[in-house]
Amino acid sequence: MSQLGTKKAEVDLPVRTKYEESRRQKTGVFFKKKVGWLFIIISILAITIFNFYPMVQAFLLSFQSGMGANLEYVGLDNWRRLFGDPTFIAALTNTTIYLLIQVPLMIILALFFSVLLNDPKLKFKSFFRIAIFLPCVTSLVAYSVVFKYLFGIDGIINQFLLNFGFISETVNFLADPFWAKVVIILAITWRWTGYNMIFYLAALQNVDKSIYEAARIDGASSLQQFFQITVPMLKPIILFTSITSTIGTLQIFDEIVNITNGGPGNATISISQYIYNLSFEYTPDFGYASTVSYVIVILVVILSIIQFRVAGEKK
Amino acid sequence: MNRLKRIFIYTFLSVAAIVSIFPFLWMLTSITNKSVDVTQGRLLPGTHLIENFKTLFATVDIVPALINSSIIAIITTILTLLLASLAGYGFEIHRSKGKDIVFTILLLSMMIPFAAIMVPLYRMFGSISETAPLIGIDSLGAVILPTATTAFFIFFFRQNTKMFPKDLVEAGRIDGLSEIGVFFRIYMPTMKTTYAAAAIIAFMNSWNNYLWPLVILQSPEKRTIPLLISNLGSSYSPDYGVIMSAIVIATLPTALVFFLMQKHFVAGMMGSVKG
Secondary structure (H helix, E strand, C coil), X not given: CHHHHHHHHHHHHHHCCHHHHHHHHHHHHHXXXXXXXXXXXXXXXXXXXXXXXXXXXXXXXXXXXXCCCCCEEXXXXXXHHXXXXXXXXXXXXXXXXXXXXHHHHHHHHHHXXXXXXXXXXXXXXXXXXXXXXXXXXXXXXXXXHHHHHHCCCCCHHXXXXXXCCCCCCCCCHHHCHHHHHHHHHHHHHHHHHHHHHHHHHHHHCCCCHHHHHHHHHCCCCHHHHHHHHHHHHCHHHHHHHHHHHHHHHHCCCHHHHHHCCCCCCCCCCCHHHHHHHHHHHCCCCHHHHHHHHHHHHHXXXXXXXXXXXXXXXXX | CHHHHHHHHHHXXXXXXXXHHHHHHHHHHHCCCCHHHHHCCCCCCCXXXXXXXXXXXXXXXXXXXXXXXXXXXXXXXXXXXXXXXXXXXXXXXXXXXXXXXXXXXXXXXXXXXXXXXXXXHHHHHHHCCCCCHHHCCCCHHHHHHHHHCCXXXXXXXXXXXXXXXXXXXXXXXXXXXXXXXXXXXXXHHHCHHHHHHHHHHHHXXXXXXXXXXXXXXXXXXXXXXXXXXXXXXXXXXXXXXXHHHHHHHHHHHHHHHHHHCHHHHHHHHHHHHHC
């Protein structure tokens, strides 16, 4: 950078006095070093104030307890309380189930869609692309309410299943602990598969077509090409989407609140909803809520490290 | 065999397309039908559209909610674009070792779950409520501030800046533009596509944000669209036609933004993937 600066100065020299030039250079170098920081300083401040500082606060809060603003330090009491708290256990179990089933399901689906839609010979390609991406334009709350009605006891899914003879009487999906979870998983998959697909489609555009041709000449089947060329090629982006999806699913809130409100019982409650309830629905206990929230932090960190490891090993 | 494969592919994609589109179709036909018809699974357009909209505007405060959501989404989007592009540019064009470390630290904030900082943020805004009511609890400002700067958008702009021809910066400097001048006069116009893609995502995120507004907004007249819809959805005797009308109105802005800028969106996404 500074080398470029001096080169430029030599070119300019004839039209400037030496004094002017040396002054310009000095302030120029000083300014260039600092101005880079000026571009980023507001963002650094904002992220520190609105992300890092609250993180520290939450950590301190996790050792306090009390109603509303009357907090006092209680040491590790909150952390001990976690293990005997049935609602927390339910929330943790449900969130884990969503994570283990939904994220792999969605990523595999998105991969298959993107590979199929990347085929240059495929007809109606843009129609399929837009159709599958369409769910992304809805708000989480809006589509959740729609899904709640779709799967309601007098909802259209029940009507459909009845008419085609799949069931003999209506099923109350949302009042059944098993089916309620299934509906939640279906809903998230519906909303986010197209979103992940776009990343894979974008990445596939950068894959050299001749690799596939060579593989085809060598007699590799489509499936072999998929697992031995496409998946390894897309590994960084698969890692990226699986981490963002994992973080997203760990924090799931909008769908749960608006489709089942955590019920029946606590059969669908998520960790985020429990934190919200602890802070704003029940008698507010900010300290314990912060302790529960740190469980998500710990999970995010552990799962991200695992995902990085898994992706890194095979490189 | 090849033909069979084709048939399988088209069937698979068609089923996926139908599943993706079906809820939209249902939403759109529902707004033209009576509540009873909606529950009976009528999928044909009816004649109740005007009736539904009349009831919606008469019984639900959807206009103030639309205004609140618009104010929040527009200001958040502008702030996000400005701050994140400044930062992305600063990190990529004025590279230094120190900045790379700062960048990595900022990226870590992407891993912070919102639920973990929700309570401290609430208390933080609570503590300034009396001195600065414009950004205190129950203010639109409090909704905007924590969402206007996120590491994701800084990352997004930095990735896209990698493709920005750096000679243009030198050219601008030689022509006598200040550092900020280079940014506004050269970088911004060149990176239009990136701005468009970021604008779509930022606008959608803000328009659809639910948890933070739910926490920080309390008075009914401050409600945003997702809060309003959530409330409608939890009522005991729902009028499906009316609720669906509200949902369709709420979905229109993001759908429009997306379809108007779809090309930019995909191009911008590709830019961020390439780096």
